[in-house]
Amino acid sequence: MNISGKKAVVFGGTSGIGLATTKMLAQEGATVVAISRDPSKAGALPAGVSTEACDVRDSAAIETLLNRLGPFDILVSAATGGDRAVGPFVEMDIDGFKGSFDKLWGYANVVRYGAAHLNEGGSITLVSGSPARTYPKDLSALSAVGGAVEAFVKTVSREIAPARRINVVSPGVIDTPMVTIEDKAKREAAYTAMTKDYLIPRAGTAEEVAQGLLFVIKNDFVTGTIVDVDGGWLLSD
């Protein structure tokens, strides 16, 4: 797909990976609607980008919004949805574990109410995360949710082919506002500790992940695929 002149809708498009994707799509000539609960956090946005406020967990609001925004060619969701539970599963607050699935429910709302408005030749892209296939201790919620997102994408890819495509990009550890440590030295130390055993021992950037999204959006022969942008985490000790 040639992105120039196309219409894109990016949930979570106001921060981190979604914001980098929004900016790259705009740079390639798309008209982009970036959506989150508080779009003001995006700061100054390039020409061609507008924002909307919506919570991906609110099915009725998502349906209404997508009915208004459609038709479009590119649908992306990188919205985290809610809080992520971390810690040993057998000691975990069970509601926290269940709450981590807000990411899946948000994606489900976006795909359920967005697919009908996707022009022929269009694509959907979601974002999972390396824990889906690395299974780190204390990240059972992230592994379970990420695995569910990837299985969901593969199944839906079969249902909407060949006219429409859906893919998932799986980031490793990426330096985005999702990590809230403000002190620069402490932030760098945290990322160094997290990535020290990876084949490429550093945090990735939101732009490096957005390049993965742009690849699956543009390549008309790619569907049901997981693109890992993870510094080699999957193969690390």
Ligand SMILES: NC(=O)c1ccc[n+]([C@@H]2O[C@H](COP(=O)([O-])OP(=O)(O)OC[C@H]3O[C@@H](n4cnc5c(N)ncnc54)[C@H](OP(=O)(O)O)[C@@H]3O)[C@@H](O)[C@H]2O)c1
């Ligand atoms: N950063 C990493 O290391 C990493 C690693 C693996 C996977 N991921 C995944 O990559 C995706 C993007 O993460 P990121 O690092 O870019 O995070 P981020 O910078 O915190 O951005 C998350 C975006 O999602 C929006 N959002 C969150 N909950 C929402 C809701 N309920 N409804 C609507 N919008 C919502 C946020 O805006 P509002 O707060 O205004 O709603 C924001 O625009 C997520 O799915 C995350 O799980 C990230």
